[in-house]
Amino acid sequence: MVSNRFYQLKTINHQLPSTAMHYVSPLRPPLVTGAKTYHDVTHDIARHVENPPNVRWLAALVVSLLFVGIFMYSLYRTLWFGIGEWGLNKTVDWGWDITNFVWWVGIGHAGTLISAVLLLFRQKWRSSINRAAEAMTIFAVICAAMFPVIHMGRPWLALWFLPFQNTYGPLWVNFNSPLLWDVFAISTYFSVSLVFWYLGLIPDFATIRDRATGPIAKYAYAFLSFGWTGSAKHWSRYEYVSLILAGISTPLVLSVHTIVSMDFATSVIPGWHTTIFPPYFVAGAIFSGFAMVLTLMIVTRETFKLKDYITLEHIESMNIIITVTGSIVGVAYITEFFIAWYSQVPAEQYCFINRATGPYWWAYASMMTCNVVSPQLFWFRSLRRNVIFTFILSIFVNIGMWFERFVIIVTSLHRDYLPSSWVMYSPTYVEVGIFVGTMGIFMTLFLLFAKFFPVINMFEVKTILKSSSMPGVFVDEQGYALGHGGSHGNAVPAQHAVGPTAGAGAYHAPDATSH
């Protein structure tokens, strides 16, 4: 698909009359603002990799590492003494651990959705956010995958989840168990996402390699870029592979959370045993994933001064998706209640009444407020385009989605069938430490990524520069053109931009797309 687009671009270039002096009104608000040239793009993005780290980044890294320290201590207590260090008990055997697991997996959804599904749907606005979103996916899945391992009583036997040949005779895994499906779903998702992400990084690594001045950077990025030369053959293969991976990833977006939801849906516990879970979980995952992308991108665009690449258009588009998925989730919540009533199963009915009015009502109320009520505010365009409001709301959604998983897991378990076993559950500091610790791991990885990897997909942004950039037109916060910049009207910016200074590709290949 990408190649087609490039082809079209080139065609357009050829068709442009040299005497073009007319103004073309943009059909859509531009995706890159600030009259960027190809060189500007390379420079704006690569300079963060090339310059020494700034103080804010270092401070953030130190804080994140502190959280990693908390994680290590909590993990030590868990592994040394056992998961009795947590607040779980005879009735509630999953608590924060699986809540966090599902939460992180959900967050890990946006990356693939943006890179694969939006790619297939030719949503070009994804170009400036897909890199970071995919990175977020990888890191979130890393955080998520830790929980199923450390929540085990004997994590050193985690390899028994794998259907490997063994010397124990007929021992084999249980293919009926949703936990086993999880293993396959998540490992597949992780591998494909990782490959997809890395593949997209290769041309940009090459750009950085070519700009690198220090020997270590040169060597490292040369290694990372796998000898990318930007030849037409490389590009051709790149296009094919990314198309295939997008095709593979797309069903994974649906499958991972569908399967995660089956951990609950296939059980007999009221509140878990629900056929609505797969679509509801997928919508919720996209919901939380986009919220997390927003949280991170808003911070990144502020700190790295990338407002021209991650524009209000991007934020608004993602806010619309949040509103849609938030509403789907809201409908699902209401449907659950309806079905509980309709089923006439006393345990089921009690489960939902208990959710809303029982001892954990506050968790349910937080979930409803954050997930169902708050995204509805995005019906107002001014709020959709308000960066600070969006940031706050994205945090709200993340909190709300965490509570959703907590509500599903804990409120269903703590009062299930036999009242004699009903209990309360609250986490210990070790559990809390592990959760904030994974946030530390996530932030550490993301900060390292932001420093050493290009946070925005340079070459893809360059492809939309001609079609969706507003050369010489200054755009206000609402995306409307304010007037013309430059003295000689609307010359085609590309022609100015292409040149030996425009970046790595310039002396490797004549192909404009390598810029």
Added chain:
Amino acid sequence: MQETIKYWKGYEELEQHPEFVQHAHNEFPEFLPLAEKNEDGGTSRRDFLKLMGFGLGAATLASCEAPVRKAIPWLNKPETVDPTISNFYASTYFTGNEYVAVLVKNRDGRPIKVEGNPMSPVTKGGTSARAQASILSLYDEGRARGPMQGGKAADWKTVDAAIRQQLAAAGGKTVALVTGTIISPTTKKAIAEFAARYPSFRHVMYDANSASALLKANGGVVPGYDFSKADVVVSIGADFLGAWISPVEYSWHWAQKRKLKRENPEMSRLFQFEPLLSLTGANADVRAAVKPSQLPAVAAALYGAVVGGGGGASINKTADSAIARAAEELKGARGRALVVCGTNDLASQTLVADLNRALGAEGATIGAPSYVRQGDDAAMLALIQQMNAGQVGAVLVAGCNPAYDHPQAAEFKAGLGQVGLKVSFADRLDETAKLCDFLTPDAHYLESWNDFEPRRGSLSLSQPVITPLFDTRQFPESLLHWAGNNTSYYDYLRTAWAGINWDQAVHDGVVEGGAGLLTVTAQTNPMSAAAALSAAGQGAGSGTELVIYESVQIGFGGIEANNPWLQELPDPISKNTWENYLAVPRALAKTVGVEQGDYVSVTANGKSITLPVLLQPGMEANTVAVAMGYGRTAAGKVGDNAGANAYPLVSVSDGGLIFGATGVKIAKADKKRTELAQTQTHHTIMDRLVVQESTLSKYRENRNEVTEYEKLATADGPQPPSRVSLWQDYAYNNHHWGMVIDLNSCIGCSACTVACQAENNVAVVGRQEVVNRREMSWLRIDRYYTAVDHEAKDYTTMEDAADQPQVVFQPLMCQHCNHAPCETVCPVLATTHSTEGLNQMTYNRCVGTKYCANNCPYKVRRFNWFSYTDDDRFATANAHMRSDLGRMVLNPDVTVRARGVMEKCSMCVQRIQLGKLDAKKEKRRPKDGEIVTACAQACPTEAILFGDMADPESRITKVLNEQHRERAFHVLEELNVQPNITYLTKIRNGEVMDSIIKKDAGKKQPA
């Protein structure tokens, strides 16, 4: 002569340089810097390599070494002992509290389990929680290792000599032997021999939960109550199923009248009048809560209504109607009626004894008298006075602990100071022994020879099943030694039993039909009925009243306080563990301004104790209750400071003890609220179909309608859940094990819970972990409070129990579902279905995802959150899996589970396997009843029936066929998990309760 030829290697040698001469004898005479120390004194390369190699090797080897556990093989193996085969020896459990004839399972020379002795005419093969747990007391770390003098270890020779000398020096002063009840004829003989040697000797028996008044009113014996012959039973504050006198015996009797026959169904009816909700009250058909001070009035009213002579004081509405009804039914059941009374009040006991005579109980519902209580309150009180007056020269204390368990412990302690010689026979340095000059520890009953006569003419024996673990000596043997008789107690016993077939007696453990060997002294001062009537008719006490009761787990005297199995055994009613508490009715708590877990100080008789509040339904509105036996200070690591000692609050009046007080003050104590370690915190059934009950009249009307069966809506109309299935059923071609639990016979006594713990090496987790809701018991007894009026309520109000609820018990263990939800979700196939219907756990394979526990609708799976065997935090509570001594109790047939592994009821798969193998050796099928699970074997009422459901001739198959669509039901049948455990609907004989309650409005308080 040949010329000497000189060979030389270099000019240095040839010329004999001084440097060469110096090095000539070295291995390498050339100067090699490698071989020796550097000039600067550092280590050479070679040395460095050597040292590093050695160091690395040593470190590696050291880290490879596993802890060495020594197993010492037999030098000469006894013929009857085989390492894998258990031997059973008949013995007798009696610690003063209760009598149980037992069989002791011995394995590799160590006793590991106690079972009931089915040959016993007294206990009929039943056991109690305490008898089950007594095996652990044998391996108690807190036991004394040998004789002690002045708190320091001594040897028997010195101690004996010193004691003999001091006894002789006692002169004319009294030599007092203070004991609990002694039912051993031969021990009494030894005491008599000792008494003959010391003329000023006195033997004082007292019971830490006294039955003195009962004995006085009945000529020094406990009447031989036989509940199996009584159709109408009235109990006035007697918890005969839980803790009163001989609960195992009474439970079996009682169950005989509660097991429902299909044809001509008959049941006894039990009226219970009591101030607190006891286990018996929980099983009563009609129950009325009355103040403790009103219990005599109940006796008087009942006496008045049955025999005549007044006594018509009104108590409360429910009680008055219940008394009227009870009197009517008693009169209609002469010869088939029985009245029992648990108060230590002579007037009430006199009236009850008279009442029983009037009802013709003697010879019908009252048989041969029982000797298991002989304590005399007045004698003990008198002794304490004498001690303080300096008239006592020596005090020997055996089988009791008066410095702790006597209401006048303070006076006793003061009196001890006046006594010349103080000897304790306790098995440990307990509260009394600490104040004594000598501790001459008695052996554990499993290390002892002895005889017992719990009931006139019914004898039983105890025999040692292990060499004494410590340097202990049986208490009667010590007495004989000091009396100058040096025969061993075994020989002494043999002589005493000369006329009886000894081998048969040792084999059976019990001898029946003799004339009886024991003599008891009748306590004097009986009361006339008229005097009793006027005394009992006096009005109730004012203000808040206190009851000090005996708990089912710990019993009286705190003898078993250091037993972690019993400490962690939930109270059958409150489900609390590890401490006692003040049971307070909800309304009263509100008045005082306290909530559950708040500490209060309870002041009675000028003394006060501090303990937490537990809101307890079923209490009389202005009564609080506390269990005795807790709050010990010298029991051992487990029992010390578990709860508070309630004995100081016992009232002493008129030469008797009243286990309670009136005019009690309760004030909030300045102590942070605690969370009580209850294993069940939700007490109502929430209008769900979990446990089913009905009434006898409904059963008589139509026994097909006493149980409700859920149906599922399908396209073909409502269908039973088993018709709606996606599952393929298993074929059971060989065996199909299952259980039937009769809720009618289950009284909630919890013997099964401890039996399961002992059989299956279930860990004890300690108080904090119970608070964290992580107790490990595989078999729990759910207790639900139900209200008589089943009106639809909203969920919030449903959560509160009625103030005077009915109670239902439901033993719950793994239901061994045929469509088990746990089996499908285990990712590693650690829990699977056996070809015989068992849901089995493969501990080795378990990785601990806990998904199975989440998906278990019955929540019976238990997870090893910690390494209970070697985590220091469990060193005290779980000592029996940790210390070499404690580990002797472990059942070698059952794996001790590691950390991170799920466990649950295995239906005693080790017993099933053993039974099958035994049958296979004899080339036959296992016989029905040959294989019994630990819970079924322990049950004193035979409420649990285990068997092969694939065998058409087995009892379980017959019961299931008979009860199909009648009383048989599965818990949560609508889930169609198809359990192999079937319950039989509880049938109450309590229609009258409804009518009584309906008359008595306002039973429920606003939430």
